[in-house]
Amino acid sequence: MPTALHVIRPIGDRAFPDLGEAWRFRDLCFALGRRDVTLRYRQTLLGVVWVVLQPLIAGGLFAVVFGKIAGLKSEGVPYFAFAYAGFIAWGAFQNVLSRSSSALLAQSNLVTKVYFPRLILPISTLFSSFVDFAVGLGSLGVLLVIFRVNPGWPLLTLPFWVLILHAMGLGLGTLASAFTVRFRDLNYALPILTQLLMYASPVAYSTTVIPIQYRRYFLLNPLSGALDGFRWSVLGTSAPGVTGTVIALAGAIVSLFIGAAIFARYERHLADVI
Amino acid sequence: MSFKDAPAVAVSGLGKVYRLGTESGATTAREAVVHAVRGGKARAPAEMLWALRDVNFELARGETLGIIGRNGAGKSTLLKLISRITWPTEGEIRLYGRLASLLEVGTGFHPELTGRENIFLNGTILGMRRHEILRRFDEIVEFAEIARFLDTPVKRYSSGMYVRLAFAVAAHLDPEILVVDEVLAVGDAAFQRKCLGKMGEVAREEGRAVIFVSHNMVAITALCARGILLEGGRVTADGAAGAVVQQYLRTLETLITTPLAARRDRIGTGALRFESVTVRNVSAGSGLVRSGDDVELSIAYQSDQPTLNNVHVNVIIHGPLDEQLCQLSSGPQRGDFERIPGNGSFLCHIPRLPFEAGAYRITVYSTVNADIADWVMHAAVMDVEPGDYFGTGRMNDEGQGHFLVTHNWDVRA
Numbered sequence: 083m084p085t086a087l088h089v090i091r092p093i094g095d096r097a098f099p100d101l102g103e104a105w106r107f108r109d110l111c112f113a114l115g116r117r118d119v120t121l122r123y124r125q126t127l128l129g130v131v132w133v134v135l136q137p138l139i140a141g142g143l144f145a146v147v148f149g150k151i152a153g154l155k156s157e158g159v160p161y162f163a164f165a166y167a168g169f170i171a172w173g174a175f176q177n178v179l180s181r182s183s184s185a186l187l188a189q190s191n192l193v194t195k196v197y198f199p200r201l202i203l204p205i206s207t208l209f210s211s212f213v214d215f216a217v218g219l220g221s222l223g224v225l226l227v228i229f230r231v232n233p234g235w236p237l238l239t240l241p242f243w244v245l246i247l248h249a250m251g252l253g254l255g256t257l258a259s260a261f262t263v264r265f266r267d268l269n270y271a272l273p274i275l276t277q278l279l280m281y282a283s284p285v286a287y288s289t290t291v292i293p294i295q296y297r298r299y300f301l302l303n304p305l306s307g308a309l310d311g312f313r314w315s316v317l318g319t320s321a322p323g324v325t326g327t328v329i330a331l332a333g334a335i336v337s338l339f340i341g342a343a344i345f346a347r348y349e350r351h352l353a354d355v356i
Numbered sequence: 357m358s359f360k361d362a363p364a365v366a367v368s369g370l371g372k373v374y375r376l377g378t379e380s381g382a383t384t385a386r387e388a389v390v391h392a393v394r395g396g397k398a399r400a401p402a403e404m405l406w407a408l409r410d411v412n413f414e415l416a417r418g419e420t421l422g423i424i425g426r427n428g429a430g431k432s433t434l435l436k437l438i439s440r441i442t443w444p445t446e447g448e449i450r451l452y453g454r455l456a457s458l459l460e461v462g463t464g465f466h467p468e469l470t471g472r473e474n475i476f477l478n479g480t481i482l483g484m485r486r487h488e489i490l491r492r493f494d495e496i497v498e499f500a501e502i503a504r505f506l507d508t509p510v511k512r513y514s515s516g517m518y519v520r521l522a523f524a525v526a527a528h529l530d531p532e533i534l535v536v537d538e539v540l541a542v543g544d545a546a547f548q549r550k551c552l553g554k555m556g557e558v559a560r561e562e563g564r565a566v567i568f569v570s571h572n573m574v575a576i577t578a579l580c581a582r583g584i585l586l587e588g589g590r591v592t593a594d595g596a597a598g599a600v601v602q603q604y605l606r607t608l609e610t611l612i613t614t615p616l617a618a619r620r621d622r623i624g625t626g627a628l629r630f631e632s633v634t635v636r637n638v639s640a641g642s643g644l645v646r647s648g649d650d651v652e653l654s655i656a657y658q659s660d661q662p663t664l665n666n667v668h669v670n671v672i673i674h675g676p677l678d679e680q681l682c683q684l685s686s687g688p689q690r691g692d693f694e695r696i697p698g699n700g701s702f703l704c705h706i707p708r709l710p711f712e713a714g715a716y717r718i719t720v721y722s723t724v725n726a727d728i729a730d731w732v733m734h735a736a737v738m739d740v741e742p743g744d745y746f747g748t749g750r751m752n753d754e755g756q757g758h759f760l761v762t763h764n765w766d767v768r769a
Contacts, residue, residue, distance in 0.1 A: 196459075
């Protein structure tokens with residue numbers, strides 16, 4: 083009797099996703115990512131314009147509201163560049179979060195018709211989010227030249243902050259993707275929660291405007307350190323400090339682990355409930 | 357090559373239970389919170405449904421197996437388990453080789469992408485590595501006969517081209533085990549033959565195992581050497597395909613004595629439920645129906661709503677081998693019913709019934725807002741007695757076809 087290639091039998095829920103299996107399906111991950119990017123940029127100009135337009139409008143709006151009307155400080159760089167950079171960084175987090183969280187429901191036809199490690203679905207959304215981010219980053223580069231902003235050596239730390247922002251978005255998104263299959267109404271709640279999170283994070287304003295006695299609580303939000311760090315690396319504004327950096331890094335790792343663990347718990351039931 | 361008797365699939369003691377009405381009963385976070393706050397004790401016990409129980413069979417390489425059964429008998433659950441889309445509650449399945457399952461035509465096809473892009477996407481989704489697709493690319497394009505439209509978005513394809521491309525990708529998967537569900541129901545007849553031929557060839561010459569599910573008994577007998585009959589989640593027959601098909605057809609006869617309203621082998625949301633089907637001879641005002649009579653099908657239905665919108669209804673008439681002879685669909689004839697009462701009867705008038713004498717099974721199917729509301733296969737039988745279709749007092753020879761066609765004979769020098 084030859085040995086079986088696969089044995090399918092009842093098994094309890096896994097504590098953690100089978101990453102080896104996911105790696106064997108990497109071609110699928112690339113193919114889905116390539117599809118998303120192709121579809122998004124098929125009408126090339128429109129895709130790029132849209133990606134740049136969003137932070138441009140938001141940055142302009144917040145520069146007027148916070149910079150001009152409320153008169154908040156922007157650490158020595160033009161308020162517009164400050165808010166624009168904030169939105170590029172926030173956009174990376176938010177795009178990954180919203181796309182990965184809706185990946186399972188959006189691809190329910192695949193989940194009910196083909197076998198593959200389901201974790202591929204949220205992960206594959208990273209490609210299109212990252213391309214959007216790269217386009218936004220390019221436009222930010224142009225802006226820095228126009229405003230003659232030179233961040234100096236902190237620019238070298240940019241990849242670290244980008245990685246942290248994407249990891250946080252993916253961790254929370256993976257978690258939410260499994261939950262939304264079970265509890266459909268999270269779909270409606272998530273955009274609102276994300277919006278609240280944006281105002282609670284230093285996207286359009288600087289951490290330095292938070293009164294000093296509240297600032298330590300403010301920094302408990304891992305996004306605070308990540309956003310400050312990103313802005314420090316591209317604009318040369320105040321550095322996030324050791325505490326902010328450690329909290330951001332810990333936030334990214336913890337959200338990835340919790341996201342993966344919860345996802346593994348739900349993975350095998352997805353096709354039955356989706 | 358000696359693949360004979362080498363196992364491809366071994367299924368033992370397989371069972372799958374579904375909980376009807378999920379464990380906590382909550383499908384939204386809001387309900388879950390309310391439930392938790394109230395103490396969560398007073399929940400009704402979830403109803404357990406064994407979709408599949410105690411299923412055992414082995415499949416050798418080179419064998420083609422047809423899975424037969426009524427709606428709700430467990431066919432799709434079995435395919436989903438073998439395809440690893442869902443997990444069993446008990447028992448096990450051993451797969452001795454790479455498996456590809458084709459549960460739908462063109463899974464993951466995107467209308468905006470070109471034929472070429474979709475070949476890569478769909479191939480990868482079905483489990484091919486990129487280099488394998490590259491190696492088989494020309495063959496796939498040739499089989500699908502779409503070379504000229506390779507760089508056209510598939511949304512511009514005709515439905516025939518779409519199906520050809522989708523099947524072509526799947527046909528070149530090179531799995532040791534191929535699972536195919538009903539997908540051949542679409543596409544033109546010539547291409548269906550080509551696909552069936554390809555599947556047969558795959559099994560015979562390359563020693564693959566093929567598992568095929570279909571409601572089309574003609575396709576099952578043509579393609580499969582062996583058949584398995586599922587009833588209520590259990591295997592009730594396993595043997596030569598022809599014999600198993602015969603047994604299935606016999607179960608249909610007993611089935612029809614169950615009142616339609618009490619039948620559980622139905623698929624759909626239940627937005628509308630068929631209650632009964634009656635066949636009436638309008639010209640004679642009786643239940644006796646003859647060829648050539650004016651006939652009315654009356655299909656009673658119920659729903660929980662005072663009115664229903666966008667309702668489509670379809671009747672399929674089957675011949676003695678369960679082949680689908682024709683459909684009487686509200687779609688092309690009058691379009692959807694935009695607004696109908698919540699309880700009532702669909703009436704379908706067939707003037708001058710063009711069927712030869714015989715027993716015809718009737719399947720009823722309905723969608724409400726494009727979702728399948730109720731679908732009962734073999735819901736009723738229409739017994740047609742010999743009748744004077746041509747108005748000449750003479751009749752056709754028996755057993756020479758199913759339809760009567762109005763026609764004229766003449767001779768020309």
